[in-house]
Structures are given as C-alpha cells and as structure tokens.
Amino acid sequence: IEQIAAYDCGPHPANCVAYDKSGTLIAVASDDTTIKMINTIENKIFSLKGHEDAVQCVAFDPATNGFLISCGSDTTVKYWS
Numbered sequence: 001i002e003q004i005a006a007y008d009c010g011p012h013p014a015n016c017v018a019y020d021k022s023g024t025l026i027a028v029a030s031d032d033t034t035i036k037m038i039n040t041i042e043n044k045i046f047s048l049k050g051h052e053d054a055v056q057c058v059a060f061d062p063a064t065n066g067f068l069i070s071c072g073s074d075t076t077v078k079y080w081s
Contacts (some may be wrong), residue, residue: 007045009036016057018068027068029055035070035080050078 012032019026028036035048035055053074061067068080 005040005043007036007038009038009045015055018058018060020060021062025060027058027060027070029058029070029072031055033072033074035068048080050080051076 007026009028009030010032012030014028014030014036016029017026024039024041026038026040028038030036031054033049033051033053033055035051035058036045037048038045051070051072051074053072055070055072058068058070061069066081069077070080071077
C-alpha cells in the first residue's frame with residue numbers, strides 16, 4: 001500500500017473523514033468548527049461553515065450521495081446539499 005495524496009487541512013485536529021461514492025470529494029470534520037471539503041480531481045480545499053463548535057463527524061448519504069450530514073460539539077446535526 002502506498003500513499004497517493006496528502007492534504008493540509010490546517011492546524012486543528014481532523015476528527016472524522018468521509019468520501020463520496022465517486023471518490024472525488026472528501027469531507028473532513030475539524031476542531032476549527034468547519035468541514036473541509038477536498039476535491040481530489042482539482043486538488044482544491046474549501047470550507048463549509050455552520051457549526052459553532054468542533055465538528056465531530058461527517059457522512060455522505062450512502063444511497064444517493066445527495067447530501068452530507070454532520071454533527072458537532074455544539075449539539076447540532078446539520079444536513080448539507
């Protein structure tokens with residue numbers, strides 16, 4: 001097994017990682033209150049902001065890939081599309 005890529009998501013811990021069915025998007029739950037979205041084709045990272053405390057977990061909809069769900073230390077669960 002060889003490493004094929006590495007992404008710097010900043011100085012805060014990554015708590016959970018999920019990837020979509022196509023393998024082109026990776027979601028990273030971060031202690032900095034954001035979800036880092038990594039586009040593996042374009043090698044670009046952007047942030048989803050909405051939690052008020054650390055994001056603990058992320059998951060893509062396994063049936064349709066139509067949305068992302070996240071939960072955080074701010075006691076909220078959020079749906080993203």
